[in-house]
Amino acid sequence: MFDQIFFTQVQFPTPVTPVEVERQMSRNAQNLQEKENGTQEELPANMRNADYFIFGKMDTFSRPPVTDFALENLFYMEAFSIFTCPKGFFTNRKDYQSFLIIYTYEGNGGLEYMGKSYSLGPGDGFFIDCRVPHLYRTVGDVWKHGVFHLNGPLVPALFSRYMENGSVSFYQPFTGNYQKKLEELLSIYGSVQPCRDWLASDCISSILTDLLRNASEEKETDSPVPENLRYLIAYMEKHFTQALTLDFLSRFSGISKYYLSREFKKYTGYSPNDYLISLRVEHAKFLLRSTTLPANKIALTAGFHDINNFTNLFRKKTAMTPGGYRKSC
Amino acid sequence: MFDQIFFTQVQFPTPVTPVEVERQMSRNAQNLQEKENGTQEELPANMRNADYFIFGKMDTFSRPPVTDFALENLFYMEAFSIFTCPKGFFTNRKDYQSFLIIYTYEGNGGLEYMGKSYSLGPGDGFFIDCRVPHLYRTVGDVWKHGVFHLNGPLVPALFSRYMENGSVSFYQPFTGNYQKKLEELLSIYGSVQPCRDWLASDCISSILTDLLRNASEEKETDSPVPENLRYLIAYMEKHFTQALTLDFLSRFSGISKYYLSREFKKYTGYSPNDYLISLRVEHAKFLLRSTTLPANKIALTAGFHDINNFTNLFRKKTAMTPGGYRKSC
Incomplete structure (x- = not known):
């Protein structure tokens, strides 16, 4: 893994003997105290609201500068490092304007996030919003994990869809899409090429969409759209130009009218x-927008059997008349 | 190809005999006349500034509704159809707020765009901005081609990078990424699943990024970054924390100082x-943003050997002091 990728290694002093651990712990307590006293005001944002106990080995990837256009419009990597951290390592943080994917390569880690605890073994990862309080740490002897900070204007919205599953953790084998795309991303950033930011953004889009797809499939498994409803929706999407009454839909799907209305709304958000x-x-x-057909012909073709009805419903959905829409395209 | 994808077929009356062709031609001339007289004001936007002569067979894919969020933030498909059009078919249009990928399945087509002519055989396609005047047509007996209209807030910026190549056409075999991702896109839109818009957007991102990558590789082939310069840039991106004088860089790359400055600027935009x-x-x-190291230590670590110099250059690049940046993260 990570062949051909260039990392800079930083070694954090590791407290080895119980005395050293004790000393490090009390140093940490002192940091906390200074923070409470407000004597650590000059701390960076991700430290100001955080406690750390970082030691072990850190392999950091140097990302080249990204353009302002990328920062304002695309997905981009903020930082990527591989941490190999013995027992005692932890990060406890909040209010940090970044999104984070952590993925376990060796050993075990743990995460506390939004009232849930997660145990992470090899192949386990999580995707979180660092503005929300979170604590992650080594569990057991050592935890080797990739720390991938990313951002972009669309990440918050994508993350909130990801969270609908109720869990922030995921599992993927080392041979899975996550590792493949991550390495592709690092080699894009690591090589000199035009359009680097666009290629990187597409790579991150693929990583995040994949996490989203898996999360919603998991949710599906917990509470799947019933087979007959799924079939009905697909049927409607192909035959919507025909007159499809609730009676018909109920008979077609074998679901009672009352139950159908309720279930349909539950899974699609629409009646x-x-x-x-x-x-x-x-x-x-x-x-x-793509033909010269007159509006009354279009109404019929689209499945509206009354032009006034068409105009009213069209206006209700688009806040425009059909003619107004045509002109505005 | 397109197995499992549901299309609606529309047959346009095909003028077969020379008399019918003549009649259609004069009808078209009459349309043009009406347009000039302003008697066609009610035409849709993509017809208002366009001449058409559409006939043959059109297989249209019905895309389900996309969310307002997708329209405002993501990549999305507007329409997809496969046209099988005999000789005489053409579209001549401008000022249409859409982007278009056309890809040839059988026969031959032609495109006129920004003063260039393109010939299209099987596997050839193009990607254009429909706001700019464009004319495409059947060349020879028949042209079977996919018409893929797409949009999204990032498309204009991506398209202008694509155009830097100077050519809007591309070639991909039927087994290539374009066809694969297009079919994936149609099956995403065609199946009932949560996050459909996100999955579709990622698919389109992949299609467009791929076109962009191929276009910039072509440009590369025409005028590649010289090997020694490419190696030098990669070296700088890994060893920037060391003192790298222009003398050193010149000796390292074997390029004279004057020539190096000029070439470096040409390929990277930077001195x-x-x-x-x-x-x-x-x-x-x-x-x-990610450590508690004091600013003077960070200056040294990052390769600045003078704290004042660091502060000045940091401010010049970011319009903030290092301390201000740390607080603002």
């Missing part, structure tokens, strides 16, 4: 009828 | 010294 209307309006928008 | 400073400031920023 069955509202979803049909959305599909039809979407298709009408496509026809309005 | 050698400015690039070194950027690398050092970037590393100092990393240490400021």
